[in-house]
Amino acid sequence: MYQREQLVGVWHRSEDLGKQQFSEIAELTEDGRFVFTFYTYNLEGKLLSQISEFGDWGLVADIHFTITNSEIEHDSEYQADRTNADNYHAYRVLELTTKQFTYEHIVSGDKFTLQRVSKSDNPC
Template identity: 30%
Template sequence: MKNLAITLVFVSLAGCSVVPKDESNLVTEAKPGLPETKVEQRLMMLGKWYGDLPTKEGGRKQWTIERSTDGTYRIDFLITKHDGTTQQSSEAGHWGVAGDIYFSMYRGAIDNGQFYPSNPSDPYNYDAYNIIRLTKESFEYQNIDSGNKYTVKKVSTNFTLDDSE
């Protein structure tokens, strides 16, 4: 009986012991402020950018993307197929950046000034990219799902795809 009482005392005391906190598992009570470098990163992404890359199918993909301060974007594409035929399209959506991830949410196509909304529940309409390099003049990023790597350069707001070579 004495052994049982001693065992119960030790078990009770063990339950009262303080387990050291794992500092790596602690969270802040509120979202911390952004470092100035992250604020600058978002500002650098604003404005109009131009990209021009060969396609895996033997053609050429050119585009301009204009990102606005309100988190919206518009992309105009010019695809030149390997046989020389061209296809133009435009889309609009929302964009953002968190850490070293750039993301976009396609909201719909634009044709002759008319907006055709997409299905917001379709996961295909959401993209995330690793930011590889970002300066005031150029931006390199990689789609996390497809692995496609893109490079764009900053252009004036009145630049159009017709201005490209």
């Protein structure tokens, strides 16, 4: 059984996409809100895109869930379509320690591993 408080904080993951690099910063607050910021860079390190999602999150037993409420892309904010199923996600927690969070999307089976960081260590 995992405790909700274990997820509160700032998490990071990076991925090599071949011709691009991808990075995510996930900030999960104690009051159940989240900000996920996704960065895409070219191989020279130039920022190609930055998208931030805002919403609500929770953890029940080993199920982590998110509900996206809005998104900022190119300095424009968009409200999420609450009728769109793509704004609701559920994940099975595979590992959650003070330093690492691994989870699997219940529908797609995609697995993700994030490392805990502090805001002063923000890699982006």
